Amino acid sequence: MSRARSQGRAAWLFVGPALGLIGVFFALPVIAGLVLSLTDFDLYAIGDVRNARFVGLGNYARVLGAQEFWNAAGNTFYFVIVGGPLSVLASLVAALLVSSRLTRFQALFRSVFFVPVVTTLVAVSIVWRYLYHPHYGLVDWALGGIGIPPIDWLGDPRWAKPAIILLAVWKNFGYNMLIFVAGLQSIPDELYEAADLDGAGWWPRFRHITAPGLGPTFLFVGLMTMLGQFQLFAEPYVMTQGGPLQSTTTIVLMMYQQGFRWWRMGMAAAIAFVLFVIMLIGTAVQLRLQRGSQA
Amino acid sequence: MRRSGRSLVLHVVLGAGLVLTVMPLLWMASASLMPAGEANTFPPRLWPSRATFEHYVALFTRLDLARHLMNSAIVAVGATLISIVVNGMAGYAFAKLRFGPRDRLFRVLLAALVIPGQVGMLPLFLMLQKIGLVNTLVGAMIPGLAPIFSIFMVRQYALGIPDELLDAARIDGASELRIYWTIVMPLLKPILATLATFTFLTMWNDFMWPLIVLSDDRNYTLPVALANLVGEHVQDTELMMAGSVLTVLPVMIVFVALQRAYIRGVTMGAIKG
Numbered sequence: 001m002s003r004a005r006s007q008g009r010a011a012w013l014f015v016g017p018a019l020g021l022i023g024v025f026f027a028l029p030v031i032a033g034l035v036l037s038l039t040d041f042d043l044y045a046i047g048d049v050r051n052a053r054f055v056g057l058g059n060y061a062r063v064l065g066a067q068e069f070w071n072a073a074g075n076t077f078y079f080v081i082v083g084g085p086l087s088v089l090a091s092l093v094a095a096l097l098v099s100s101r102l103t104r105f106q107a108l109f110r111s112v113f114f115v116p117v118v119t120t121l122v123a124v125s126i127v128w129r130y131l132y133h134p135h136y137g138l139v140d141w142a143l144g145g146i147g148i149p150p151i152d153w154l155g156d157p158r159w160a161k162p163a164i165i166l167l168a169v170w171k172n173f174g175y176n177m178l179i180f181v182a183g184l185q186s187i188p189d190e191l192y193e194a195a196d197l198d199g200a201g202w203w204p205r206f207r208h209i210t211a212p213g214l215g216p217t218f219l220f221v222g223l224m225t226m227l228g229q230f231q232l233f234a235e236p237y238v239m240t241q242g243g244p245l246q247s248t249t250t251i252v253l254m255m256y257q258q259g260f261r262w263w264r265m266g267m268a269a270a271i272a273f274v275l276f277v278i279m280l281i282g283t284a285v286q287l288r289l290q291r292g293s294q295a
Numbered sequence: 296m297r298r299s300g301r302s303l304v305l306h307v308v309l310g311a312g313l314v315l316t317v318m319p320l321l322w323m324a325s326a327s328l329m330p331a332g333e334a335n336t337f338p339p340r341l342w343p344s345r346a347t348f349e350h351y352v353a354l355f356t357r358l359d360l361a362r363h364l365m366n367s368a369i370v371a372v373g374a375t376l377i378s379i380v381v382n383g384m385a386g387y388a389f390a391k392l393r394f395g396p397r398d399r400l401f402r403v404l405l406a407a408l409v410i411p412g413q414v415g416m417l418p419l420f421l422m423l424q425k426i427g428l429v430n431t432l433v434g435a436m437i438p439g440l441a442p443i444f445s446i447f448m449v450r451q452y453a454l455g456i457p458d459e460l461l462d463a464a465r466i467d468g469a470s471e472l473r474i475y476w477t478i479v480m481p482l483l484k485p486i487l488a489t490l491a492t493f494t495f496l497t498m499w500n501d502f503m504w505p506l507i508v509l510s511d512d513r514n515y516t517l518p519v520a521l522a523n524l525v526g527e528h529v530q531d532t533e534l535m536m537a538g539s540v541l542t543v544l545p546v547m548i549v550f551v552a553l554q555r556a557y558i559r560g561v562t563m564g565a566i567k568g
Contacts, residue, residue, distance in 0.1 A: 010388075014387065015394075018381045097309055115316065119543045122519075123518065124320075126535055136334065136337055178561050179562060234502045237506075265417050268417055273414060
């Protein structure tokens with residue numbers, strides 16, 4: 001009995017520091033954020049908190065009524081809906097190629113494909129900014145080689161989003177590739193051997209063995225990729241500052257600008273919570289879609 | 296198609312992927328060694344006409360990048376050390392020590408994983424301003440100190456420690472802290488290495504939070520300094536590439552050295568997820 005009690009006391013000692021840090025630097029700010037989003041906290045309130053007034057749901061009404069917000073939301077959805085699946089697809093293809101029984105130097109390919117993942121996002125965003133240069137960039141030069149006229153990737157509102165997606169896919173596909181590779185390794189070899197005996201081709205094997213075997217992996221990768229795309233920030237910040245013509249301003253970038261450039265903290269907090277709700281809805285939708293497709 | 300033909304196609308595709316993957320990084324390294332202006336020519340150059348280190352020299356003399364390198368190292372190493380101690384203990388306790396609300400508490404933590412970090416950023420900034428941690432390196436470390444996912448990672452690993460081992464030590468009269476230090480820690484070494492690599496890379500590469508919390512450019516970490524630099528020096532392609540190399544190189548070295556530990560973390564999240 002006393003041993004159990006001393007274990008209990010020790011346990012609190014062990015979890016205490018972590019819970020304390022989470023409580024003070026995470027839980028408390030989240031709750032405070034909710035309160036903040038109900039006030040008109042701005043530059044004057046930073047000087048003296050008494051200048052902040054309670055405005056109820058006023059910030060939410062203003063955010064949801066603002067053209068600017070729906071533009072940012074539209075851009076964010078574009079990144080989620082186009083960039084997300086593209087990124088997952090690239091990872092899956094890479095994983096299948098790398099793990100093929102015919103592939104030699106598997107470890108080498110896996111490691112090299114993973115390298116962009118560990119690089120610093122800000123640094124590679126700057127590198128790609130130059131790669132996309134309409135006169136001197138390697139991208140347009142390579143495309144010119146196959147007869148495609150130069151594209152002003154980051155200066156043309158039609159191309160800025162695809163340009164950022166391309167960078168994000170390049171940067172991230174290695175991460176999900178590794179997860180898919182682990183998923184592929186968990187599929188028993190006997191299933192493929194049986195399919196070989198039946199003389200099944202590539203597509204039936206993929207459709208009836210690989211795809212179902214990867215089901216849970218798909219769910220995880222899809223979800224994580226989507227949540228990451230919802231929070232896109234550094235790429236547009238460094239490459240386009242949200243331009244041209246606000247075509248790459250994401251919700252998080254807008255939150256940052258409202259909160260830390262214009263010091264409209266109440267407004268920015270409301271944007272953060274709207275994003276949170278959107279992400280929850282996105283998660284629910286994706287879980288339902290994927291459960292449905294597996295059933 | 297014959298087997299050898301298929302294999303050829305496969306390796307050609309993989310080779311093309313390899314080139315596309317490393318090209319941006321190779322060009323970054325190559326352009327950083329070009330004499331000023333050479334990266335802005337048409338057709339683009341792949342190799343410097345002669346290699347020069349002048350841009351690296353400029354970064355360390357004129358632009359004082361050593362300071363930012365140091366800031367980044369302090370933030371990343373500091374957060375990593377604290378994270379190993381704090382999350383190692385918490386993860387172990389959630390796996391192996393019995394205390395009242397343990398499982399309920401852990402479920403609450405897991406549920407909180409759905410809350411995106413941005414939601415707390417604004418109030419956190421205001422709080423840190425009140426206690427004087429805005430514009431300090433300690434302030435920049437905060438998101439890396441006790442992320443819930445880290446506790447989760449250690450806990451999953453610690454579940455595999457046999458209870459008999461711990462009970463035997465308890466019968467011998469060892470205190471819980473001593474048990475942790477002498478028996479558990481050595482067993483947790485692999486996952487703590489994973490946690491350390493993860494934390495270091497995440498903190499080194501982090502951008503949004505240090506951008507918010509560090510206002511004085513003397514305190515900028517490398518990514519923030521670099522993003523700031525590109526505003527003034529956008530024409531100096533070669534200089535910016537040297538700065539990018541300098542930012543990316545340390546994480547690459549850490550990754551190559553601790554690759555196995557890092558990759559364990561990547562696949563671990565997936566298995567449980």
